[in-house]
């Protein structure tokens with residue numbers, strides 16, 4: 001993978017999101033006035049109680065609009081100063097559920113986006129091959145390329161999903177609790193892998209997590225949302241170098257940040273969803 005300078009910004013101004021209420025009467029306000037400016041290359045962690053609207057906010061950054069719902073209800077999302085009105089190819093998303101196709105090999109799963117209308121014909125078959133082989137080597141799956149998802153572990157499946165996202169060389173990588181279903185050791189391996197991939201291929205990462213330790217291990221910036229309807233409860237930078245050591249994780253500075261996050265979540269309904277894995 002080659003390291004190339006990358007520059008992108010996401011500006012969210014006065015964001016309000018309402019959905020039709022489940023009982024069919026009125027609306028449910030999920031996001032209640034968020035202003036946020038993100039710039040890359042950086043890893044931005046979004047933390048907040050379950051259901052507070054993290055995924056909703058993240059989807060807006062990729063221009064994804066739920067069927068029949070005006071998104072955002074109020075406010076404006078800009079990518080590089082240009083209003084984002086639709087799904088765009090600057091952003092790709094990695095989900096907790098991998099979304100790998102069971103009928104395709106690892107190689108074909110990673111190459112899959114290039115078969116879609118948006119990408120078809122944009123790059124040559126030779127470049128597709130070069131990109132897929134390179135990213136599979138980078139995520140440590142070069143020797144698994146002929147296997148199918150059912151033959152892989154959870155961590156390996158998540159590597160496939162990460163490779164499929166990065167093969168597009170996005171300027172924005174949206175990660176919606178990507179490591180939430182993995183065991184602690186695999187989760188740590190994936191965190192180290194993500195840091196290495198981001199170093200090789202800098203981009204703007206927005207990463208949703210329920211885990212305070214994960215936010216502290218990965219984040220250049222930590223944004224804490226309040227319970228629904230979400231506002232920004234806290235927002236701070238972490239300047240420590242990556243990868244962050246065990247000693248750093250146990251330092252007074254880190255414990256103070258951990259305490260700061262937990263304090264801003266203390267009164268949150270549903271804060272039991274927030275975990276601490278150190």
Ligand SMILES: Nc1ncnc2c1ncn2[C@@H]1O[C@H](COP(=O)(O)OP(=O)(O)OP(=O)(O)O)[C@@H](O)[C@H]1O
Nearest residue numbers: 019020030049050051052053054055056057066069
């Ligand atoms: N398309 C939709 N239509 C109606 N309600 C929706 C829609 N999408 C999300 N919601 C509601 O908006 C709220 C916020 O959902 P969202 O998935 O953004 O929260 P979250 O913070 O990511 O949750 P979690 O941490 O549990 O994944 C929830 O109450 C959810 O039911």
